[in-house]
Structures are given as C-alpha cells and as structure tokens.
Amino acid sequence: EVQLVQSGAEVKKPGESLKISCKASGYSFTSNWIGWVRQMRGKGLEWMGNIYPGDSDTRYSPSFQGQVTISADKSISTAYLQWSSLKASDTAMYYCARISSGRKDWFESWGQGTVVTVSS
C-alpha cells in the first residue's frame, strides 16, 4: 500500500527557516514524481512544485520559484519542502502527493498534510 506520511504541525516566527518532510513507503520512491500542494485557510489547492527522486529533477510553479526549495533523499525515501525565511503569508496546510506515472499525470496518493503557522 502506498503511504505518504508527513511531519507534524509547525509553529514558527517570521524570518525563521523550516523544512517539512514527506516519507514514502509501499512503492519504489525513485520511480514517481512527488508534488507539493499548498492550501491556505479557506482557499483552494495550489501546486507548488514537483521533484523526481530518481534524479532530483525539480520543477517549480512560477508563484513559488525562489520562495521554497524542494528536495529528496532517496536513501530514506523522503521528500522535503523548505523555507529559508518564513513569512506570515506562508501560513497554510501543505500536502505532498505521489504523481501517478509521468510528470503531467494526476496526484494519485496524498499525505495527511502539515500545518505551518507563522506568527510573531
């Protein structure tokens, strides 16, 4: 069974750094793209970017390019989303999701989400 287990909720101050994780199991981690999706409170889903753990090929939405960094450690089947300097506007729920096959395919399995709260 494919499972994506995300790290727990975070409360941070503006300007702090943060790295959240998404641990995959039940399939070959290096064979599927993983995407990150943001949901701000009361809003819809927004694609942030994807990574292919097999070769670390990473693509970003223009809205998030330069704002976050997506990475993966294939030795522990874990993808990451990180910020170097958080803003209050980064407060949101963040989901990782496995993409079915090719990069353009659908989000097949989702993590449970990580709530990030940025407040002074």
Add this chain to the structure above:
Amino acid sequence: QSVLTQPPSASGTPGQRVTISCSGSSSNIGSNPVNWYQHLPGTAPKLLIYRNNQRPSGVPDRFSGSKSGTSASLAVSGLQSEDEADYYCAAWDDSLNGPVFGGGTKLTVL
C-alpha cells in the same frame, strides 16, 4: 484567483444527481485530461476521477466525469450524505508547465 473556474457551491438532496462544472482554456483542459479530487475537511484530498472519466479502484460508480472542449464536469448520482465535501478539478497547463486547480466546489447534501 484560480486558473480553472468552478462554482463555489452545489447542493442536492439524498438520491439526487448533481453536476459540478469546471471551465478552463486551450492550454489546460483544451489539450490535457482533467482530474477530480474529493476533499473532506481534516483529511487528505482523494483522487476521484483521472483522465477525464476514469475511476480509481474503490471509487463508487456514482461518480462520473466528462470533458468537452475546454470544459469538464463531475456528476454525482444517488447523492449520499457522505458525499458532502469539497471537489476540485485539475489539469496540466502547457503554459504554466504544471498542474492547475479549480477553486473548489463545496457540495452540500440537504
């Protein structure tokens, strides 16, 4: 503002059939398949329909999808109280070079 346009809400009574529309453009729905996700508050989104009209294993056949031109729709027949959730359409966008989502439709079972 989302790239794909969905009505913010839809409703129906148990047993009814409800449809949710999703409108896009030539760079997304017009040239790529549409996928639908069901999102219950406090849970992870769930893939409901992929490639316009395909259901993953375990999704009831009460859910169906269709696409025509730059629009798509999700139909829920035999509405049940457990169908109350937010529904999102999504498609690859060739201009963005990434997936785009609709703003979501909150389905209420009256």
